[in-house]
Amino acid sequence: MSISGRSPGSSEKPSGRAAVVCGLGGWVPQRVITNEELSQRFDVTDEWITTRTGIRARRAVDPGQATSDLAVEAGRRALHSAGGEAPDTVIVATATPDRPCPGTAPLVASRLGLQEAAAFDVSAVCSGVVYGLAVASGLIAAGVSRRVLLIGADVYSTVVDQSDRTNAVILGDGAGALVLRAGDPDELGAVGHFELGSDGTGEELIIIAAGGSRQRASDRPPTRAEQHFSMRGKEVFRHAATRMANSSRAALSAAGWKPDDVDLLVPHQANLRILRTVADDLGIDPDRCAQNLVEVGNTGAATIPLALNDAAASGALRPGHRVLLTAFGGGLTWGSCVLRWPDIDPPLAATVRSEP
Known part of the structure; x- marks a missing residue:
């Protein structure tokens, strides 16, 4: 979509x-x-x-x-x-x-x-x-x-x-x-050209089975495994790499951009192999792919804003840069969008404790 x-x-x-x-x-x-x-x-x-x-x-x-x-x-x-x-x-x-x-x-x-x-x-x-x-x-x-x-x-x-x-x-x-x-849609920082999608048949690939109405309606106590996060890594890797690349292409096409126009690709920080696979599939140089998972890991829904924050703090993300955001998660869900980075003061890196 x-x-x-x-x-x-x-x-x-x-x-x-x-x-x-x-x-x-x-x-x-x-x-x-x-x-x-x-x-x-x-x-x-x-x-x-x-x-x-x-x-x-x-x-x-x-x-x-x-x-x-x-x-x-x-x-x-x-x-x-x-x-x-x-x-x-x-x-x-x-x-x-x-x-x-x-x-x-x-x-x-x-x-x-x-x-x-x-x-x-x-x-x-x-x-x-x-x-x-x-x-x-x-x-x-x-x-x-x-x-x-x-x-x-x-x-x-x-x-x-x-x-x-x-x-x-x-x-x-x-x-x-x-x-x-x-x-205004024409100004720096305006977010647009979204591509979103889902596939509920893959719900068990990334799941916490216990705690919701489905498990509670089963009239049995949850197992230890059902109470914890579970992910089928190999299947998720394949879906994540394919869905993020295809979604990114759709968002780029809607914006009238080509991969070479992208100054910074900011993908969900799942793991380094997925990031590299998506960048390679899109034809975007790894140097133009934001990567902060080395020090903070996969932080789920936080990964994209954290990666943006740290890229802006380091100077890798600057006003006017064309930015492509893309993510994949449980559901299965995925989505991408584009923007040109605004002229705002660089933030503190997320790991810095003192306030501005």
Whole structure:
């Protein structure tokens, strides 16, 4: 499904209100879990982990910390970056909400002093921020919202079985946030030309089976495995690489861009092999592919805003750059969109603790 303001390849100027990026922030927990620590736990080497994932470290929350705590910190940084009026809408994309009910977004909004803002969660797993961008763009275009705070946050350390080598070496905790305001489709920072899709027949490829109505209706207690995150790595790799590449091509075509026009590809930070496969399939040089999973791992819905944050902080992402975002997650879900990066102050790297 392609969602766009104009037909692929059209030179027609877009019209109406657009969602324009005006703020950015990221936050990861302080606790670092290194490959050396995991090597001792699983009797593997640092090289074994790095070769398969490209990850050398990941972050994990301390006991008692939850998704909302990380979301608030990332949101606060993004709001500081944006300045101006307070958002009237808060969206939190997460697969690890504080509770099954209520949503996490209203609590986050309240803790940020936005008690009367509309607030809701988006559940599209690792595709959540791209889906959230589409929702925010629609709300702004329709005149329902003037300013949206979109946060991607996950604490996978709370749902991954820490004796599960396959997933424990990949997944980490983190949060990233974007502020979007109403603006002109032609200005820097305007987000558009979305391509979104799903395939529910693959729901069991990435799943936490327990906790929802399906498991509860079975009238039996959940097994240990059902209470933890599960992923069929080989099948997911194939789907993720194919879906992100095809979705990216559709978004680029809708924007009238070619792969050579892209200054920075920002894919979901699943693992390094998937990133390289997608970039290669699109014909985009690896040097133009954002990669921050080396130090923070796969942070789920947080990966794209965190990668944007760290690329902007390092100077790899600069005003006017043509940016392609693409993601794949449980559901199965996937999505892509494009924008030209706005002229905003570079944020702090997510790992820097002091406030601006």
